Amino acid sequence: MAEYKVPLEDMNFLLFDVFKADQMWQRLPKLAEQVDKDTAQAILQECAKIAEQEIDPIAREGDETGVSYNNGQVTTAPGYKEAFATYAEGGWTALGGDVEYGGMGMPKMLTALHEEMLCSADISFALYPSLTAGAALSLAKHGSEELKERYLTKMYSGEWAASMCLTEAHAGSDLGIIRTKAVLQDDGSYEITGNKIFITGGEHDLTDNIVHLVLAKLPDAPKGPRGISLFLVPKIQVNDDESLGDGNNVSCGSIEHKMGIHASATCVMNFDGAKGYLIGELNKGLACMFTMMNFERIGVGIQGLGAAVRSYQNALEYAKDRGQGRALSGAKNPEQTTDSIMVHGDVRRMLLNMKALNEGSRALSSYIAMQLDYATYGEGDIQKQGDTLSALLTPIAKAFFTDLGFENTVTGQQVFGGHGYIREWGQEQLVRDARITQIYEGTNGIQAMDLLMRKVIGSKGAMYHVFKEEVLSFIEENRQNDHLAEFISPLSDSLTDLTTITQELLEKSTVDVEEIGAAANDYLHVFGYTAMAFVWAKMAQVSLASEEIDHDFYQSKILTARYYFARLLPRRLSLLASIRSGSQPLFAIDDNLF
């Protein structure tokens, strides 16, 4: 297995050449205080070291050994405790945190790249700090001053971790029907009782305490999603002097045996009258939870990307090294018995699919992260636009990047032939690890409905209009640039296709609402390929305009952009045809005829 090498050059290219993050940060006062180009570059470099040297080396053994469960205790795989300690000591658990409580206040554009590095190194490891960061975000936004002072600082310092307790056995996508109960106590706290499943990091030995954010319902709460509240339930109670006190009635009943992410503890958590504290308002728990959703969902998208990047690096090294057969056009390496498999068109296809989709995902992820930063740190129109674009594009980041990420790990495994199927090379682990990203944090089917029903149709097309205008203005700016015509013209076609199908679905949905569910998954992917064409055209523009255009990096960008437009953007054509066939093929067939 190749050693993981963080693609720092591409990350710097995106931040400073394509999206000019440093200029943006200077314009946003809250960010200008925290970060500039030098700081950001130093952070990326240091983070790369941690990912490459501390986290990457524990991933294979983590897969083999996994976490173990014994009588309520969860023991992480060899090396995880040490790696987490190093990670926390380096201050990385505080990277995106609120500065008032000890966080470093770094923008999402930077933390997103940091997340990618962690996930390329090891998704299982990355989940512990990333769940904690997500919970911290919710707490920072909605928690009382007292809760924040008591819990947030320790979460940022890495002394404590956190979990998000949503799913119950009968309630996954449909949280409105959860049964976990919260009963108000005389001291203002709540007694929490119920069982949660699939809780990532619900129990482990990495930290002294674990802060559970738990969705539950008061006995007299309204039915459905409007009756859900959010509670903070510590594994171990915290005394007024901030020392650890008594245990709480929280226990881990078992852990799941899974296809992958073996080193991540997926727990059944039992709350048996545990002491909890309300976060935010009563019955507004879902809203509090959704605060972090945009941040978390792009994070899951990045997990898929991370695994795919790792798979690409391994596959490329293997392909260069592996000799089988000869080039169709004649031996390229006649003094050896064989050519390397890089000469075969189909191997190049596999590698270029991975390269173009990975770099495209990283670019689109950076673009969405930028919108999240505008939404968080901007003001006025720019804030509003960032809010709209990040909300619109987040389900795409989650579902599109993870579908592509999984596809790419499978492709990277295929490059290895039989060696990709055996465990020692690590390629099959990446497939197994990446697979979960299409499922958790809202299945990709749910994401597609979020995009099409809640956002596009829910806003009567207004949110889509913002995206369309953004791309159109880029197209108009570059309409006269002959060098860019090969990218601008198909981008323009693709945008027209997307706008047309959006309009058609807005109309159809008023006649037959099932058209939405029938189209959602294909629509998300048409949108994804178009948005990715937009960022590929941007990258091509910057590369073509560079003074160093002859450098390998820029040449590679331009040629990969061409590949994307030639070979990958056409994927939308089949999806459009499928959408246009309508809901009838899906709903004409009775359940008993399946």
Add this chain to the structure above:
Amino acid sequence: MAEYKVPLEDMNFLLFDVFKADQMWQRLPKLAEQVDKDTAQAILQECAKIAEQEIDPIAREGDETGVSYNNGQVTTAPGYKEAFATYAEGGWTALGGDVEYGGMGMPKMLTALHEEMLCSADISFALYPSLTAGAALSLAKHGSEELKERYLTKMYSGEWAASMCLTEAHAGSDLGIIRTKAVLQDDGSYEITGNKIFITGGEHDLTDNIVHLVLAKLPDAPKGPRGISLFLVPKIQVNDDESLGDGNNVSCGSIEHKMGIHASATCVMNFDGAKGYLIGELNKGLACMFTMMNFERIGVGIQGLGAAVRSYQNALEYAKDRGQGRALSGAKNPEQTTDSIMVHGDVRRMLLNMKALNEGSRALSSYIAMQLDYATYGEGDIQKQGDTLSALLTPIAKAFFTDLGFENTVTGQQVFGGHGYIREWGQEQLVRDARITQIYEGTNGIQAMDLLMRKVIGSKGAMYHVFKEEVLSFIEENRQNDHLAEFISPLSDSLTDLTTITQELLEKSTVDVEEIGAAANDYLHVFGYTAMAFVWAKMAQVSLASEEIDHDFYQSKILTARYYFARLLPRRLSLLASIRSGSQPLFAIDDNLF
């Protein structure tokens, strides 16, 4: 996990309604002696019992326990020995075998369905008898009378198993560079020395002896593939009285730890001057091996289908049972807290994709098996046509069915949400097991080159022409049938597309041979979707013409055919666009720019 239920109704429909196998068998004297409709139906029913009752129940535990290796010995998972004994006692190891040596001489149309059942139940188990059957085929065709009498009868009886020893560490797709040596001995036998990897069933405890078919080279053999010979190397030598004699210098050095098919032993085999016997002519080993390739490769395609069928059955049962959310058009089940997830468009999309692709694959597989039977048992033109069509379509069966099979296992896992990712439901095992089918027996990339370069372009389009005429004559026969127009018209379009792209590639390949490698994978899939449209149109025709058209079975067929044409056949559009972008996007980029 749902209990596996063999889709006997669909199998009978294909055999007797769609392809009229019984009439075909009557016309072919060698088959007429062996099989008729009643026999075939009885065989399918008995085989279904074995698959459902004996093999299916050991699969989950087989995955958990796997095979184990200790000092050269391989122990299979609990229950495998007993299941194999029952299977062999039932005579199933002889099903397709040569009647002269104790085989049952059943046609491929029947054994293909038998293979599907085994693979739906457990691919790992299926591999032991299927490798043996493949080796027996080679031996029956090319072995000397003496070898056949001594080995074939015991392989058919299930007393002995077999393995195929091709791959070496440095030589997988490129067999021309193997290093295993064969040296002629005074007694006419050969001394075989070398190391083979990835040998399925190379060692195990299911049978008393294992017959290895080994590719090796004589010291003075020509370089490359024309210097390869095929040898029979028994694990234990056989005395003249057919009793087992001394051991042979063959040993299993280790077994692989793999992503899936844990209960199948994948062995490193060491031949240290082992006694072997030539099969067929010297230096014609690859040809002897390829005798079985068409039979084996369709078999691997069927493995992918088998896993996908199982995944569909599980997913359907789960979807009907699982309640989450409400139908967009209003509650379908208002007296319950939720509707079943069958109401959601995206869940229906996933299930119908699986159903349409599985039933389409089974139909196309039956069609190809029919061509193999014509090639084997027919005479004159019908034999020649069967030979051409089976050779042409075999790489499609292998690569297309396994790509779809893997896709469908992933889809079936997705229907389960988080429950699909944990081991207990079995859905993730199907994904891991199915994945190997895209890799072994020639990667799917190799299959695509076999189709486009060797067959289509190698015959200057002549082989394609035979397929085209076959579909065209079906189209012409049904051109006036208004009920069928909805299928005939898009089938005709799809065939035109395929013919046009074939013509384009024939022309382009004379200008730039790399166009072939650049197009091969996409071309295979365009071909696959078109061939599948052909069999779906056939199934629709038969269903529409049935006197029992109102029956659920025929209604389901007609509606599923509609789904295929509406939602799946359009997949070819993107692939065509990708092919037309040519080889330039793949080859313009230097290796160092990847």
